[in-house]
Amino acid sequence: MTECKAADTCSARKAHIASRKPYYRELRAGQKIKWCACGLSKRQPFCDSVSHEGTGFEPIEYVAKEAEEVLLCGCKQTKTGPFCDGEHSNLPGGYKDEEEPQNTTLVEADADGFARLNTPCYVVSPPAMSDAYALARLVAPETGAQFQSQFYLTLPAGSSPVLASDVGDVVLWVRHGAGVVEIEGRSFPFDGSCGVYIRRGEGFRLTASSPLAVYVSECPGGNNLSERAEMGANFDEAWPERIAKIDEDARQAMGPRYFQVLLDDRHGLRNTAQFIGHIPRSKAEMHRHLYEEALIIISGTGVIWNDDFRAPVKAGDVIFFPRKIRHSLQCTCDEGLDVLGLIHPGTNPGINYE
Ligand code: FES
Incomplete structure (x- = not known):
């Protein structure tokens, strides 16, 4: 029997889904972890030394070279274990719609065109x-x-x-x-x-x-x-x-959404990616990223939310999402929202966590 290191090397078996979202962890320089690849450990996201026996999966060891923040895969379907590669969004039900939060306050733009939520997140309309x-x-x-x-x-x-x-x-x-x-x-x-x-x-x-x-x-x-x-x-x-340029053949699915990376390290960019994306009429569940993101609305209308505030967005606007701040973007039109994103530091716009 072939021993599987992780989901990508074992097409016959699928690892158990321990969590539909990655686990955020802060690692110390030199810290060694053993990531659970089978999904059955009682110590998620780490191996408990016994649960993988007989599954064909083995844990993956990782040593942090420096202090770092990481997102460890919880769905166990990643191809870049121990780290999340965004594959969890493509699981059935992985990209869930969410009800609009109640009792949020609508934010208006100030004289400079900035509509600021109560976090460093904001929407700005260019002149x-x-x-x-x-x-x-x-x-x-x-x-x-x-x-x-x-x-x-x-x-x-x-x-x-x-x-x-x-x-x-x-x-x-x-x-x-x-x-x-x-x-x-x-x-x-x-x-x-x-x-x-x-x-x-x-x-x-x-x-x-x-x-x-x-x-x-x-x-x-x-x-x-x-x-x-x-x-x-x-x-x-x-x-x-x-x-x-936009190339429909280069699109990648992310649940009901899709995106295409336009520019990244293949072109020489350093830890940065520019991408386009399409969001159908929906409201994504609240999430956050480890990268900072500036999202340009190419076409369509929507609403940007956090837990307490919301602001409308339209074509031409730029939404700024800081790192690690919870937010959600809702598309409110039948044509869908087309967006252009720029993320840094990071190269995969499909990676998000709760
Ligand atoms: S949690 Fe598994 S790919 Fe993100």
Whole structure:
């Protein structure tokens, strides 16, 4: 009989589902754990030394190299044991709808367009197109972000200044418009929505052939996007693919939802992912992530919730989700919500916990 290390190596047997959500744990540097792979241990998420006997599954050992926060798989269907890979969302009933919380307060946007829930979570509506190049700050340390920044760039015609971050990778989402993005002397034409990747230290300039509206993210963030006097010529040839487009064949299911990763470490990004997703009319159960997330509403309408407050969202808005804060996004329209997400630190937008 073949001994199974985890669910992915044993197609004949499925491990027992101990929990439909991962277990959040804080590990000390050097701490050794034995993760239960069979799902039968009485000491979840750890092995109890006896329950796996005769199941064909063996526990997986892991030693933390440094102090770290981890999500240990509870459903035992992960392909990256001992860690959750988001597979729990694809279990029958794994992505449950939830009733709207009672007695929540509706939050209105302030004069700057920010609707803040009682956590650092908020919704912000970007400004309208201006008469000339403009850059508005949507996500920043001042608004509660620790790991990413986001700006809204509008360019009715002509070219932007040369912009660059010497601290973080830069990721663009072209909301609308056509033109060219020049990166360290290399030109990439685009027409309509797409993701663009610019490596840390590279200068870039946008030129509009029709009015441009672009979300500009910086990971790690900290408002380090600055103007340069001139374009350089130091394009990083090791990472030549810089434009990512929506590709229906690349979608991954996540319960009744789906997502497609546009840009990640395959393109050179470091511990960051840009993705699009679709949410049908539904209200997800409350959950949280270990990454910080900025979610752009591409189309549709919905409501963002936490336990006490709620705020409406519409096309163009950006929702900022801090790490480890409970929240839920509801789609309130029949067409569904199409969203564009940017997560950091992290590369799998399918991983969430209660
Ligand atoms: S809990 Fe098993 S994959 Fe997430």
